[in-house]
Amino acid sequence: MINFDFSFVKGVGWYPGHMLKATRDIRKQLKLVDVVMILTDARTPVSALNEGLIKITSTKPTLIVLNKADLAEDEKTLDWAEHLKSKYENCDYVITETINRRGLKQITNTARQLIKEDRKKKGATRPLFRPIRLMIAGVPNVGKSSLINALNRKKSARTGPRPGVTRSQQWITLADDMELLDTPGIMPPGNPLVECGLRLGLINAVKQDLIGKSLLVTYLMSQAFKHENYAYLKSLGVAFPVKDYDDILTTIAAKMGYKLPGDEPDIRKTEEFILRSYTDGKFGKMTLDTPPDFQAPGDVKILWPDAKINLDIEDEEN
Ligand SMILES: Nc1nc2c(ncn2[C@@H]2O[C@H](COP(=O)(O)OP(=O)(O)OP(=O)(O)O)[C@@H](O)[C@H]2O)c(=O)[nH]1
Ligand SMILES: [Mg+2]
Numbered sequence: 041m042i043n044f045d046f047s048f049v050k051g052v053g054w055y056p057g058h059m060l061k062a063t064r065d066i067r068k069q070l071k072l073v074d075v076v077m078i079l080t081d082a083r084t085p086v087s088a089l090n091e092g093l094i095k096i097t098s099t100k101p102t103l104i105v106l107n108k109a110d111l112a113e114d115e116k117t118l119d120w121a122e123h124l125k126s127k128y129e130n131c132d133y134v135i136t137e138t139i140n141r142r143g144l145k146q147i148t149n150t151a152r153q154l155i156k157e158d159r160k161k162k163g164a165t166r167p168l169f170r171p172i173r174l175m176i177a178g179v180p181n182v183g184k185s186s187l188i189n190a191l192n193r194k195k196s197a198r199t200g201p202r203p204g205v206t207r208s209q210q211w212i213t214l215a216d217d218m219e220l221l222d223t224p225g226i227m228p229p230g231n232p233l234v235e236c237g238l239r240l241g242l243i244n245a246v247k248q249d250l251i252g253k254s255l256l257v258t259y260l261m262s263q264a265f266k267h268e269n270y271a272y273l274k275s276l277g278v279a280f281p282v283k284d285y286d287d288i289l290t291t292i293a294a295k296m297g298y299k300l301p302g303d304e305p306d307i308r309k310t311e312e313f314i315l316r317s318y319t320d321g322k323f324g325k326m327t328l329d330t331p332p333d334f335q336a337p338g339d340v341k342i343l344w345p346d347a348k349i350n351l352d353i354e355d356e357e358n
Contacts, residue, residue, distance in 0.1 A: 050234070051232045051233055052237050053229065054250055062223060070096075073174060074101075074155045074168075074172050075103050076100045076103070077151070077175065077176045078093055078097075078177055079107050079177070079183060079184050080105070081108050085120035085124065085329055087232070088245055089124070089178075089179075090179050090228050100130075100158075102130060103134065103150055105133070105136055105147065106133060107138055108183060109142065110139065110140060111321050111324075111325060112325055113326070117135055117327065121133040132153070134146045138186045139186070147187075148218065171214075172217065172218050174221070175220075175221040177226065181202065181243065185198060186199045202244055203246060209222065227246065242256055242315075242318065253308075253315060256311075256315060257311045260315070264323060264326070267326050269323060277295040290305045296309075
């Protein structure tokens with residue numbers, strides 16, 4: 041069996057200026073909303089959970105949405121969801137597959153329930169005589185805009201399989217007595233621990249070129265082997281047991297006909313193909329955040345050892 045060693049890798053942070061602005065904009069809009077939906081990826085519920093956002097919005101009830109559940113192992117998704125619910129106050133969860141419309145009704149119902157409980161706690165006696173307002177936030181590419189489009193049953197927000205598609209906030213009014221605020225994806229500032237960073241790269245929350253596509257393919261292979269997830273690789277002609285990692289790439293390059301002049305295998309194109317296949321769900325259901333990698337799943341903050349942010353700096357325009 042091949043041994044993979046990632047100890048030489050450095051964690052890569054990604055916190056461009058628009059994310060700081062987006063974080064401040066979230067704080068500004070907070071007073072207008074009733075519930076904050078924090079989206080995460082069901083394959084990486086903890087690695088892709090921007091805990092800083094939960095802290096910033098903690099005055100509002102939190103609805104954690106584990107999206108892309110079609111790509112994660114169902115039992116683990118439920119375990120993580122229950123864990124997250126017990127970790128945060130005033131919080132509930134919904135498991136969704138936006139592309140299959142799974143969990144959409146539950147979002148509306150759970151949000152309404154959270155609002156009801158929150159208002160009761162605050163002593164409000166009258167019902168809310170206006171549409172409910174939900175803010176949607178989370179790291180890039182977890183499906184925030186797709187969820188809005190699915191709830192709205194039309195394409196009101198731009199979506200795409202790469203990080204940073206949404207660049208500014210946008211209110212969207214639904215027929216269903218509900219207003220939604222779409223926000224740009226925000227990474228926690230600082231450098232994640234290596235494995236957390238690799239996972240964020242695989243799920244396209246971080247630009248893959250920042251981490252390196254070769255490294256991400258190696259990491260994907262290590263995960264596929266760890267999960268004994270061989271079916272897709274077998275369908276591409278890879279024979280098991282694999283003795284040499286490079287054999288995997290050359291076999292797939294040959295199968296796909298990716299060649300450089302002189303008949304050399306085109307490894308770059310092959311790596312891009314493998315990462316695209318992963319994004320398209322060809323590897324099936326594979327949860328990446330899995331105990332015992334996270335012995336103490338409560339310690340989310342250790343994934344972001346340098347995370348610091350000063351939101352109290354005034355905006356330039358103020
Ligand atoms: N497999 C799967 N893919 C999904 C699901 N929801 C969204 N996607 C895909 O994920 C990609 C990212 O979706 P977006 O809605 O643009 O993500 P976002 O969170 O708004 O991204 P940013 O605006 O960059 O922060 C798109 O290619 C969607 O088709 C899902 O439930 N399952
Ligand atoms: Mg978006």
